[in-house]
Amino acid sequence: MSDNAEVFTMDRNLALEAVRVTEAAALAASRLMGRGDEKMADQAAVDAMRTALNNLEIDGTVVIGEGERDEAPMLFIGEKVGRGGTKIDIALDPLEGTTITAKGGQNALAVIALASEGGFLNAPDVYMDKIAVGGGLPQGIVDLDNSVAENLNNLAKEKGVEVADIVACILDRPRHADLIAQVRDAGARIMLISDGDVSGVIATSQPTSGVDIYMGSGGAPEGVLAAAALRCIGGQIQGRLLFRNDDEKARAKRWGITDLDKKYDIMGLAGGDVMFAATGVTNGAMLRGVRRYAGGATTHSIIMRSKTGTVRTVEATHDFTRKPSGD
Ligand SMILES: O=P(O)(O)OC[C@H]1O[C@](O)(COP(=O)(O)O)[C@@H](O)[C@@H]1O
Numbered sequence: 320m321s322d323n324a325e326v327f328t329m330d331r332n333l334a335l336e337a338v339r340v341t342e343a344a345a346l347a348a349s350r351l352m353g354r355g356d357e358k359m360a361d362q363a364a365v366d367a368m369r370t371a372l373n374n375l376e377i378d379g380t381v382v383i384g385e386g387e388r389d390e391a392p393m394l395f396i397g398e399k400v401g402r403g404g405t406k407i408d409i410a411l412d413p414l415e416g417t418t419i420t421a422k423g424g425q426n427a428l429a430v431i432a433l434a435s436e437g438g439f440l441n442a443p444d445v446y447m448d449k450i451a452v453g454g455g456l457p458q459g460i461v462d463l464d465n466s467v468a469e470n471l472n473n474l475a476k477e478k479g480v481e482v483a484d485i486v487a488c489i490l491d492r493p494r495h496a497d498l499i500a501q502v503r504d505a506g507a508r509i510m511l512i513s514d515g516d517v518s519g520v521i522a523t524s525q526p527t528s529g530v531d532i533y534m535g536s537g538g539a540p541e542g543v544l545a546a547a548a549l550r551c552i553g554g555q556i557q558g559r560l561l562f563r564n565d566d567e568k569a570r571a572k573r574w575g576i577t578d579l580d581k582k583y584d585i586m587g588l589a590g591g592d593v594m595f596a597a598t599g600v601t602n603g604a605m606l607r608g609v610r611r612y613a614g615g616a617t618t619h620s621i622i623m624r625s626k627t628g629t630v631r632t633v634e635a636t637h638d639f640t641r642k643p644s645g646d
């Protein structure tokens with residue numbers, strides 16, 4: 320983290336501006352819900368998010384984006400966005416849940432997080448092993464280096480419940496077969512999700528979601544975004560990058576990561592002053608999806624800041640007859 324990040328405070332109004340950015344991406348992606356074309360839905364979200372971002376009075380740098388310049392024509396890592404102003408680092412996922420959207424499933428989001436310069440881990444697009452729990456629990460109650468059973472038992476004890484009452488949210492992937500078996504052996508319950516672990520991690524901090532712990536590997540960029548959300552809403556997350564080959568290791572090194580086995584805590588993933596905004600694309604546990612009707616649409620968003628812990632939900636009505644682009 321740069322020295323700047325320690326002393327720098329983001330303009331709080333920026334949080335309210337950020338929601339326009341996720342609203343625009345969600346509105347665009349939602350038009351393609353259930354159309355079976357992930358790429359088209361993603362591209363629509365990317366285009367809309369980029370246009371909205373470039374309207375903000377910031378000197379923004381995309382730190383977590385759509386990929387490296389050669390593979391992502393827009394919102395690539397290192398891309399400068401905004402009309403000029405405060406220096407801000409940006410982590411974004413214009414469509415978190417491309418497959419969900421293509422199938423019209425649950426919990427697709429348009430997501431952005433802002434940090435003071437240097438706040439985010441420059442995570443390459445590799446997998447990350449993650450563990451997360453909600454707020455109000457003692458620091459270190461779960462740890463990536465503990466066994467699955469140990470984590471579940473400690474969490475149950477702290478929450479004053481049986482292990483059988485604990486629900487672990489895990490991405491439904493063959494790579495998680497062993498993890499799932501260990502959770503079952505420990506006696507806990509499981510909620511398997513098809514995609515969308517930003518939403519899965521945030522669910523740990525929401526009592527109504529029924530999720531107590533998130534476990535397993537997903538995208539590293541999504542780990543950074545989820546950490547930003549938990550910084551604001553409360554909760555703990557740890558992440559460790561997972562590399563499948565030398566090329567992925569080389570990528571990490573290119574972004575200045577020297578210790579490839581490092582276990583990152585929440586501040587290591589998203590430090591300094593952080594803001595997080597998300598708009599529902601499809602219906603989910605936290606947010607309703609975009610609803611479209613003649614001449615307009617409604618969006619449902621959440622915006623939050625680490626500095627104050629204020630969490631706002633914003634319901635917006637968009638009139639396409641007056642604002643055709645929906646931005
Ligand atoms: O599908 P994989 O390769 O297991 O990757 C998991 C990652 O993909 C997602 O499910 C969906 O992400 P995208 O829609 O942005 O591609 C993330 O939530 C998760 O971190």
Ligand SMILES: [Mn+2]
Pocket residue numbers: 412414415416538541
């Ligand atoms: Mn994603």
